[in-house]
Amino acid sequence: MIPSEIAAQVRGLGVLAGDVLLVHTSFRAVRPVEGGPGGLLAALREALGPEGTLVMPSWTGDDALPFDPSSTPASPDLGIVADTFWRQHGVVRSRHEFAFAAAGPAAERITSDPLPLPPHIPASPVGRVHDFDGKVLLLGVGHDANTTLHLAELIAGVPYGLAKHLTVRGRDGRPKRIEYRENDHCCTRFALADEWLRDRGAQREGLVGRARARLVRSRDVVEVAVAKLAEDPLVFLHPPEAGCAECDEARASCASPETSTPSPRAAPPRTP
Numbered sequence: 001m002i003p004s005e006i007a008a009q010v011r012g013l014g015v016l017a018g019d020v021l022l023v024h025t026s027f028r029a030v031r032p033v034e035g036g037p038g039g040l041l042a043a044l045r046e047a048l049g050p051e052g053t054l055v056m057p058s059w060t061g062d063d064a065l066p067f068d069p070s071s072t073p074a075s076p077d078l079g080i081v082a083d084t085f086w087r088q089h090g091v092v093r094s095r096h097e098f099a100f101a102a103a104g105p106a107a108e109r110i111t112s113d114p115l116p117l118p119p120h121i122p123a124s125p126v127g128r129v130h131d132f133d134g135k136v137l138l139l140g141v142g143h144d145a146n147t148t149l150h151l152a153e154l155i156a157g158v159p160y161g162l163a164k165h166l167t168v169r170g171r172d173g174r175p176k177r178i179e180y181r182e183n184d185h186c187c188t189r190f191a192l193a194d195e196w197l198r199d200r201g202a203q204r205e206g207l208v209g210r211a212r213a214r215l216v217r218s219r220d221v222v223e224v225a226v227a228k229l230a231e232d233p234l235v236f237l238h239p240p241e242a243g244c245a246e247c248d249e250a251r252a253s254c255a256s257p258e259t260s261t262p263s264p265r266a267a268p269p270r271t272p
């Protein structure tokens, strides 16, 4: 397909000129697109127009080497479109390992926060997309790739947190290891968001290229997930009988309260 046809499909799904749009995509699911990954990016930019802002994940996934925004490739897990986007002229990229890339009027604001720990707190690119009342487009991928659900977990104050580290370049220029805890697991059960969002009529679905596409408001994702997490803080973890090593590790991390991921929520106001 040619980029203008793809742009029309993206508009048909509900993307408006001027939107802030966070895209997670697998090019393999969308193709063929004339111009390859660059053609798909041109289509997304066309759908958003000059007043819109396109945002994509751009982190490295390498915890052993310091990140350089001008040269470190995006993690292969993020796909060829994400790794093409940050290299394009005029695209802004965060200066830390949990980088996102963005182009458009809101790009600077979305990418300018300092290193967020854990990675998807409100003062991070996904948090800023939420602040802007942006939309999330899942293009050939499911909610297991929807990073905004990690933001929801943090806002909800989930009790699990796994030990992770990353390597930054210290002031003396030497690599420096930083330990942190992250609300992480296998993410398969993020797929529950499909049903939750459909139930409230908050998810648009259709084809973009050959890919199944889902379009949601970031705020709807967070609102619905925070409500479900209030009922069951472990709703995203596989049950023990599923034998999922990652979810079991997350579950085990709940045993000691001091190991839980701190909630970024402000303390509730005192009632007299």
Ligand SMILES: [Zn+2]
Pocket (backbone or CB within 6 Å): 185, 186, 187, 188, 237, 238, 244, 245, 246, 247, 248
């Ligand atoms: Zn699992």
